[in-house]
Amino acid sequence: MARSSDNTASRPAFSAEGSWQGLKSVARASWWAAAGFAVRRVAGTDAAPPQDFTPTAERPPPGLLRRLWIEAFAKDAADVAKGLYPAMPDRAFVSASTPGGTADLIADARRVEARRRRRGGVEARQDAPDTAAYPVYYRQNFHYQSGGWFTVESARRYEAQVEALFAGAAGPMRRRALSLLARAWAQEDHRGRVLADLACGSGAFLDNLALTFPRARLCGVDLSGPYLQEARRRVPRADLICAQAERLPFATASLDAVTCVYLFHELPPRVRPRVAAEIARVLKPGGLLAFADSLQPVDEPRLMRSLEAFPAYFHEPFYASYGQTDLPALFAAAGLRLEASDRAFLTKALLLRKDG
Numbered sequence: 001m002a003r004s005s006d007n008t009a010s011r012p013a014f015s016a017e018g019s020w021q022g023l024k025s026v027a028r029a030s031w032w033a034a035a036g037f038a039v040r041r042v043a044g045t046d047a048a049p050p051q052d053f054t055p056t057a058e059r060p061p062p063g064l065l066r067r068l069w070i071e072a073f074a075k076d077a078a079d080v081a082k083g084l085y086p087a088m089p090d091r092a093f094v095s096a097s098t099p100g101g102t103a104d105l106i107a108d109a110r111r112v113e114a115r116r117r118r119r120g121g122v123e124a125r126q127d128a129p130d131t132a133a134y135p136v137y138y139r140q141n142f143h144y145q146s147g148g149w150f151t152v153e154s155a156r157r158y159e160a161q162v163e164a165l166f167a168g169a170a171g172p173m174r175r176r177a178l179s180l181l182a183r184a185w186a187q188e189d190h191r192g193r194v195l196a197d198l199a200c201g202s203g204a205f206l207d208n209l210a211l212t213f214p215r216a217r218l219c220g221v222d223l224s225g226p227y228l229q230e231a232r233r234r235v236p237r238a239d240l241i242c243a244q245a246e247r248l249p250f251a252t253a254s255l256d257a258v259t260c261v262y263l264f265h266e267l268p269p270r271v272r273p274r275v276a277a278e279i280a281r282v283l284k285p286g287g288l289l290a291f292a293d294s295l296q297p298v299d300e301p302r303l304m305r306s307l308e309a310f311p312a313y314f315h316e317p318f319y320a321s322y323g324q325t326d327l328p329a330l331f332a333a334a335g336l337r338l339e340a341s342d343r344a345f346l347t348k349a350l351l352l353r354k355d356g
Contacts, residue, residue: 029168053312057304072344124148176349203231285356
């Protein structure tokens, strides 16, 4: 509903500190970039591509990736300055920048690199609970990560690993989806709104949602028990539910918004339409989906070399098919209409509304 005069207090007052936030973010990102470089060097990651990777595209123009990386932080700082959301804490930095945290990143990077070299450890069945609740595709070690999605250790180090991989830009990238949702809800009263973060993982984006919409009811949905434990530590006020994205535990037309970050590129092609249909089912008429995932080749052809290299360096069996998926058409078939889009560095964001 439109915000009336007595609803002003229902929206947080964010100070216009975008410039200072931008400087702090870039400083932290520089640490992440250095940490990522050190981890790769110590782990022995080869500069040469994997033997089974034959690139088909030219290298990105010199300086392009750096310009896009900087732009991600500039967009994030601008949104803070506009009051769309507050300056976000980098909780992964706090833990990873300790001697113990850095040592753990390096130690596991060695294990990941060894697994990548032998193309082994692709399946995580030895770590997965023996239950039919986990689809076969979910039991894989995406990114060759130790323990797949099934160990406490994996849940605790995941955010730090992602930030090191993207030189500190993971938060600013995924907040493109937050930006789209915050703009759409800028004049709304958030009290009584119900928002679910699908595939919430260890809760980094759920934490951003909690700080941006403190009056809304938040739900986090994920299939990993250990990751949900970590999310509960980060966002204690959220309702956390262990469930498959294909079978959401919500009544039809019960949610005002759903967020979905970095899930669809890890879904098999046959599963993506089912998840899109489930999202549409649980949204109220007029409800919103704020979606973020990897850039696709159609978005930035100059990055084709980087995009096709990603699944070669990191186990991503469904990434190539994701890159060719017409996402607006996929969601339109489920009754979700594209309203807005944005992108930053290697991530694209979409805002879609349920018909009705």
